[in-house]
Amino acid sequence: MIGRLNHVAIAVPDLEQGTAVYRDNLGAAVLEPMSLPEHGVTVVFVELPNTKIELLYPLGENSPIAGFLEKNPSGGIHHICYEVDDIIAARDRLVAAGSRVLGDGEPKVGAHNKPVIFLHPKDFQGTLVELEQA
Numbered sequence: 001m002i003g004r005l006n007h008v009a010i011a012v013p014d015l016e017q018g019t020a021v022y023r024d025n026l027g028a029a030v031l032e033p034m035s036l037p038e039h040g041v042t043v044v045f046v047e048l049p050n051t052k053i054e055l056l057y058p059l060g061e062n063s064p065i066a067g068f069l070e071k072n073p074s075g076g077i078h079h080i081c082y083e084v085d086d087i088i089a090a091r092d093r094l095v096a097a098g099s100r101v102l103g104d105g106e107p108k109v110g111a112h113n114k115p116v117i118f119l120h121p122k123d124f125q126g127t128l129v130e131l132e133q134a
């Protein structure tokens with residue numbers, strides 16, 4: 001059911017420093033920061049030949065990654081995102097198998113203007129999983 005790895009998201013305590021590491025030290029193509037107030041993050045996309053890395057930095061009071069950075073002060077992998085062809089079919093299949101969808105269970109428009117859902121880490125080996133309809 002799942003297709004390509006769309007991105008790996010890494011929460012960073014310092015967006016400029018994290019961007020510089022990918023751009024200057026690792027020599028990756030890095031885009032300008034984008035603020036996504038509805039998601040509570042500022043994101044920098046790092047474009048790799050076969051996938052993307054998303055550097056996430058908290059934006060606003062109730063950022064979903066603020067607590068993560070409190071527990072992981074130097075940053076860390078926050079979630080991975082797999083592509084699916086049909087997000088509703090994917091969700092229904094997972095729910096039928098006992099997986100938990102975060103939030104109200106309905107897809108939201110994600111950072112790429114495509115519908116996404118997040119799945120409970122406890123159902124996926126301790127990893128927060130995002131599914132994006134590609």
Ligand code: CO
Nearest residue numbers: 007009081130
């Ligand atoms: Co993501």
